[in-house]
Amino acid sequence: MTDRDVTYRVVWVPGTDELVGVCHCGAEHVAASPVEIWAWLLGHPQGHELVGATQ
Numbered sequence: 208m209t210d211r212d213v214t215y216r217v218v219w220v221p222g223t224d225e226l227v228g229v230c231h232c233g234a235e236h237v238a239a240s241p242v243e244i245w246a247w248l249l250g251h252p253q254g255h256e257l258v259g260a261t262q
């Protein structure tokens with residue numbers, strides 16, 4: 208596992224007050240605050256490398 212493989216995106220949802228965080232594994236999480244998004248992304252432990260490796 209390298210840092211290069213880790214890609215997170217945090218994008219604002221147009222028309223709402225919400226942000227959506229997208230993990231490099233494809234999981235998404237919607238929250239109203241960037242702090243919550245990043246807390247989820249960084250604490251999102253399961254299913255990262257496994258997603259690509261098992262397909």
Ligand SMILES: [Zn+2]
Pocket residue numbers: 230231232233234251253254255
């Ligand atoms: Zn993930």
